[in-house]
Amino acid sequence: MLYRLREAGFSTCVFETGDNVGGTWYWNRYPGARCDVESIYYNYTFSEELLKEWTWSAKYAEQPEILSYINFVADKFDLRKDIQFKARVDSAQFDEEGNRWTIQLNNGQIVSARYFITGVGCLSASNVPKFKGLESFQGEWYHTGRWPHEKVDFSGKRVGIIGTGSSGIQSIPAIAKEAEQLLVFQRTPQYSIPARNVLNDPDYIQQIRENYEEIKKNMRKSLTGIPMEPRNRSALDDTPEERRQLFEAAWEQGGLLSLSYAYNDLAIKPEANETVAEFIRSKIRRIVKNPEVAEKLLPSYFYGTKRPIIDTDYFETYNRDNVTLVDVKSAPIQEIIPAGLRTADAEYELDIIVFATGFDAMTGPLFKMDIRGREGVSLKEKWAEGEQTRTYLGISTAGFPNMFMLTGPESPSVLSNMMVSIEQHVEWVSDCINYMRDHHKGVIEANVEAENAWTKHCREVAEPTLYVKTDSWYMGANIEGKARGFQIYLGGVGPYRQICDDVAEKGYEGFTLQ
Numbered sequence: 332m333l334y335r336l337r338e339a340g341f342s343t344c345v346f347e348t349g350d351n352v353g354g355t356w357y358w359n360r361y362p363g364a365r366c367d368v369e370s371i372y373y374n375y376t377f378s379e380e381l382l383k384e385w386t387w388s389a390k391y392a393e394q395p396e397i398l399s400y401i402n403f404v405a406d407k408f409d410l411r412k413d414i415q416f417k418a419r420v421d422s423a424q425f426d427e428e429g430n431r432w433t434i435q436l437n438n439g440q441i442v443s444a445r446y447f448i449t450g451v452g453c454l455s456a457s458n459v460p461k462f463k464g465l466e467s468f469q470g471e472w473y474h475t476g477r478w479p480h481e482k483v484d485f486s487g488k489r490v491g492i493i494g495t496g497s498s499g500i501q502s503i504p505a506i507a508k509e510a511e512q513l514l515v516f517q518r519t520p521q522y523s524i525p526a527r528n529v530l531n532d533p534d535y536i537q538q539i540r541e542n543y544e545e546i547k548k549n550m551r552k553s554l555t556g557i558p559m560e561p562r563n564r565s566a567l568d569d570t571p572e573e574r575r576q577l578f579e580a581a582w583e584q585g586g587l588l589s590l591s592y593a594y595n596d597l598a599i600k601p602e603a604n605e606t607v608a609e610f611i612r613s614k615i616r617r618i619v620k621n622p623e624v625a626e627k628l629l630p631s632y633f634y635g636t637k638r639p640i641i642d643t644d645y646f647e648t649y650n651r652d653n654v655t656l657v658d659v660k661s662a663p664i665q666e667i668i669p670a671g672l673r674t675a676d677a678e679y680e681l682d683i684i685v686f687a688t689g690f691d692a693m694t695g696p697l698f699k700m701d702i703r704g705r706e707g708v709s710l711k712e713k714w715a716e717g718e719q720t721r722t723y724l725g726i727s728t729a730g731f732p733n734m735f736m737l738t739g740p741e742s743p744s745v746l747s748n749m750m751v752s753i754e755q756h757v758e759w760v761s762d763c764i765n766y767m768r769d770h771h772k773g774v775i776e777a778n779v780e781a782e783n784a785w786t787k788h789c790r791e792v793a794e795p796t797l798y799v800k801t802d803s804w805y806m807g808a809n810i811e812g813k814a815r816g817f818q819i820y821l822g823g824v825g826p827y828r829q830i831c832d833d834v835a836e837k838g839y840e841g842f843t844l845q
């Protein structure tokens with residue numbers, strides 16, 4: 332966003348809480364952290380030079396490599412000179428007289444800007460559950476999304492990890508290799524399939540570079556920002572043996588979409604979904620040697636309705652002697668005690684607790700700032716009314732003129748390759764601001780009718796799917812007291828881009844420009 336606005340001649344300043352660039356990849360430094368989108372697609376595409384000059388070492392890049400990439404981009408375009416680090420935005424208020432935003436930082440600085448753009452991410456407000464007694468714990472504790480910069484030494488330690496989402500499943504095999512004992516406190520068993528990570532072959536990278544224009548086009552028009560489409564066939568049209576063979580091939584291939592895309596109705600029909608769910612359960616039963624442990628690891632929600640997880644040796648890790656699975660669904664964690672934690676039926680001594688307990692997703696990062704639009708109404712108040720987010724295109728919201736949310740709620744964001752969705756929003760927002768300048772306009776605001784129609788459309792797209800039947804962070808269900816509702820646009824990255832482009836082509840239909 333900074334690069335584009337600067338290129339267009341706007342004076343732009345970025346405020347960043349951290350002391351360096353990287354966002355997600357700056358904060359999530361836990362052992363085993365890596366991206367679940369293939370590195371060749373998890374790129375910026377705005378500069379050909381970048382594509383030529385950077386070579387990804389592996390199919391799925393690890394966190395340190397992605398962070399180096401982001402630093403490389405920041406250096407190459409000299410971005411840091413317009414970024415203030417260690418500067419958190421506490422509040423942003425729209426001033427209706429001057430049509431400007433007043434932005435207040437935690438260091439007391441106050442900034443006035445015509446446009447206010449949030450690039451706060453969807454999964455940046457880490458969630459440490461409010462366990463009684465945490466402050467009394469005498470060991471060390473960490474959240475995966477706020478991992479320290481120094482190496483955490485697990486050797487010789489009894490480590491407890493709470494949570495088995497993507498972060499837990501990535502870190503459990505890595506921590507198990509170091510710790511003396513690892514206790515995994517699992518509430519909901521998860522589906523996970525092998526990533527099958529490999530080093531990138533130089534010939535393959537060359538081939539990708541030569542064909543990148545085509546690849547980029549396909550990424551942009553795809554459903555998820557990854558150039559793959561679901562197989563156009565119902566799981567129920569194949570025989571059990573045909574399905575087994577197909578799932579087996581997908582399992583061998585590994586990766587984020589191979590199983591989800593094996594058939595086109597896995598996210599819609601419960602009976603179709605059950606075929607893939609049972610296939611993964613059969614794999615878990617086969618991999619985990621202790622049948623009692625295997626049984627506890629069997630998931631039962633609809634596959635794919637939480638972010639599919641890909642792993643390296645996750646289920647195999649339960650065959651290690653130093654790893655114990657503790658079911659905290661049947662006996663929930665009751666409190667943290669000085670020596671460890673207590674569940675409903677036992678006490679566990681721990682030196683280190685790792686919270687892999689996720690995030691207050693989508694709205695959490697926005698609500699950490701006190702954002703106030705017309706008449707001093709806060710975003711939090713606005714979205715509390717009617718108990719759901721309301722946006723126009725997931726980019727803007729009525730009553731908050733000249734504010735844009737990159738990958739905001741009700742855009743495809745986390746259901747896609749974030750790089751593609753981020754770039755699409757950046758292009759759209761910078762084109763819009765350019766348009767405003769070229770047409771001598773100073774204020775743009777979403778109309779309430781357009782916003783209501785978009786929000787309704789988002790719900791209508793999600794409603795017939797199985798996503799809405801699972802308690803997940805997509806639904807806001809992981810945060811106590813948070814309103815339930817599917818917070819992401821499910822219509823797909825390509826169709827969504829078309830909708831946004833059409834709005835722009837029609838002179839920003841659904842917005843009022845003054």
Ligand code: N01
Pocket residue numbers: 365366367368454460475493494495496497498499501516517518519638659664687688689690745804809
């Ligand atoms: O968080 P999660 P995450 N007692 O919310 C458990 C992205 N990501 O950080 O399911 C006990 O998925 C909770 O249990 P339950 C990706 O989009 C990407 O792992 O609520 N347990 C669950 O097991 C992902 O989806 C990568 O019953 C409690 C876990 O904590 C998103 O980030 C890597 C609990 C939280 O899982 C979030 O993933 C990592 C309690 N009180 C993350 N509270 C990539 O590969 C929560 N839990 C790019």
